[in-house]
Amino acid sequence: MAVWIDTDLCNGCKRCVKACPYGAVEIKEGKARILPHCTSCGTCMEVCKPQAIHTDMEPKIIPDFSDRKGVWVFAEQRGGSLNPVSFELLGKAQSLAADLGQEVSAVLLGHQVSELLPTLFDFGANHVYLTQHKALQDYRTLSYAKAMESLILTYKPNILLMGATHIGRDLAPRLSRRVGVGLTADCTELSIDPEEGILLQTRPAFGGNVMATIANRYSRPQMATVRPGVMEAVKKRSTLKKVIKHKVSLTEKEIGSKVLEQFKEEGTGVSLNDAKVIVAGGRGVGDEAGMKALFTLARAMGGEVAGTRIVVEAGWIPVERQVGQTGQTVRPEIYIACGISGAIQHRAGMLGSRYVIAINKDPGAPIFQVADWGIVGDLHQVVPELTRRFQEGKRK
Numbered sequence: 001m002a003v004w005i006d007t008d009l010c011n012g013c014k015r016c017v018k019a020c021p022y023g024a025v026e027i028k029e030g031k032a033r034i035l036p037h038c039t040s041c042g043t044c045m046e047v048c049k050p051q052a053i054h055t056d057m058e059p060k061i062i063p064d065f066s067d068r069k070g071v072w073v074f075a076e077q078r079g080g081s082l083n084p085v086s087f088e089l090l091g092k093a094q095s096l097a098a099d100l101g102q103e104v105s106a107v108l109l110g111h112q113v114s115e116l117l118p119t120l121f122d123f124g125a126n127h128v129y130l131t132q133h134k135a136l137q138d139y140r141t142l143s144y145a146k147a148m149e150s151l152i153l154t155y156k157p158n159i160l161l162m163g164a165t166h167i168g169r170d171l172a173p174r175l176s177r178r179v180g181v182g183l184t185a186d187c188t189e190l191s192i193d194p195e196e197g198i199l200l201q202t203r204p205a206f207g208g209n210v211m212a213t214i215a216n217r218y219s220r221p222q223m224a225t226v227r228p229g230v231m232e233a234v235k236k237r238s239t240l241k242k243v244i245k246h247k248v249s250l251t252e253k254e255i256g257s258k259v260l261e262q263f264k265e266e267g268t269g270v271s272l273n274d275a276k277v278i279v280a281g282g283r284g285v286g287d288e289a290g291m292k293a294l295f296t297l298a299r300a301m302g303g304e305v306a307g308t309r310i311v312v313e314a315g316w317i318p319v320e321r322q323v324g325q326t327g328q329t330v331r332p333e334i335y336i337a338c339g340i341s342g343a344i345q346h347r348a349g350m351l352g353s354r355y356v357i358a359i360n361k362d363p364g365a366p367i368f369q370v371a372d373w374g375i376v377g378d379l380h381q382v383v384p385e386l387t388r389r390f391q392e393g394k395r396k
């Protein structure tokens with residue numbers, strides 16, 4: 001396959017040079033020239049006004065997806081408890097479905113889990129696809145992948161959202177491979193393209209330095225995972241409440257794995273997701289002792305302590321308290337960023353906070369661009385003063 005330039009038509013406008021994601025077009029003597037590492041992606045052809053770029057590639061035809069309907073959310077449960085990310089995804093699914101004029105469905109797999117149905121309806125599911133089987137009692141990759149595949153092939157959803165949890169990260173890629181569709185992992189934003197009606201899936205790329213928006217024109221369902229805490233749960237009781245029971249045949253032999261024992265790792269008991277106030281520290285805190293002052297402030301405000309990857313790597317706080325692209329996503333009422341520069345990877349985890357207060361001695365620190373209030377100063381003076389004021393306020 002080749003791409004070539006009709007030099008009579010080319011006006012050397014450089015649009016193709018700017019558009020090529022691979023840097024595979026150059027201008028030589030006023031005309032565009034395709035370089036050997038061109039991948040024939042076709043981007044240059046889309047932007048070429050005089051239509052001077054040609055290819056012998058067959059144009060890719062968008063299949064007819066008019067039978068693909070509904071926004072599905074995988075309702076993840078373990079031991080009969082729904083993971084809160086399912087409610088967050090149902091919240092997002094409601095707005096996506098409204099934009100498409102389609103309905104929201106939850107997909108519930110398990111054994112004797114029908115008592116979870118009312119909760120799913122309370123959080124906006126119009127329908128629940130319910131598959132119950134003894135082999136689905138505990139999560140196992142093959143049994144869940146097979147059941148989900150059967151549901152997708154039978155009911156043909158348009159969009160499928162899953163939590164980027166341990167289960168979701170295991171199941172989603174396996175499932176996308178089985179049904180032959182793409183998957184965008186760890187999305188931070190989802191919306192519907194108003195012109196094409198396709199799902200726009202935004203996620204950090206290139207180490208978090210850019211946000212990439214990915215759209216899938218050629219296969220269905222459009223599959224995305226979203227990390228817990230990124231979307232907002234919206235309680236909205238559905239009026240439809242239809243349960244579609246779907247049977248699958250599963251044998252232990254084909255599943256090939258058994259759950260012998262289950263144990264829970266002792267956590268630190270930190271719940272950043274539930275915290276209304278988070279006092280977060282960065283390198284500017286200085287050391288572990290400096291971090292203690294943040295714990296005192298957090299206690300005075302009834303909040304929790306978090307931090308950047310730098311302070312986690314320094315061992316000043318445990319990894320459960322890391323906020324950001326490779327840490328937790330939080331949305332407290334108040335986020336106090338102390339000695340944090342505001343790198344994009346950190347901001348990715350805290351931008352959903354209602355109010356951001358930044359304390360930094362550098363007035364040019366990027367954190368001030370996303371802060372509602374900023375205090376330019378030494379945190380070693382500001383934090384104890386704030387703590388004193390909050391403690392005094394409590395005593396009054």
Ligand SMILES: Cc1cc2nc3c(=O)[nH]c(=O)nc-3n(C[C@H](O)[C@H](O)[C@H](O)COP(=O)(O)OP(=O)(O)OC[C@H]3O[C@@H](n4cnc5c(N)ncnc54)[C@H](O)[C@@H]3O)c2cc1C
Pocket residue numbers: 207208281282283284285307308309310311322323324325326327328338339340341342343344345346349359360361362365377378379380
């Ligand atoms: C793939 C990838 C993933 C990443 N994931 C994450 C992630 O999940 N979370 C995360 O946080 N980072 C992440 N990072 C790291 C990120 O790029 C930054 O390096 C990090 O967030 C910076 O942390 P910081 O703000 O603590 O430190 P710095 O950038 O060094 O900033 C320290 C700030 O403290 C201020 N300061 C210093 N002393 C004082 C003082 N006495 N009083 C007030 N202010 C003071 C300084 O002015 C400065 O602005 C990731 C990086 C990569 C490449």
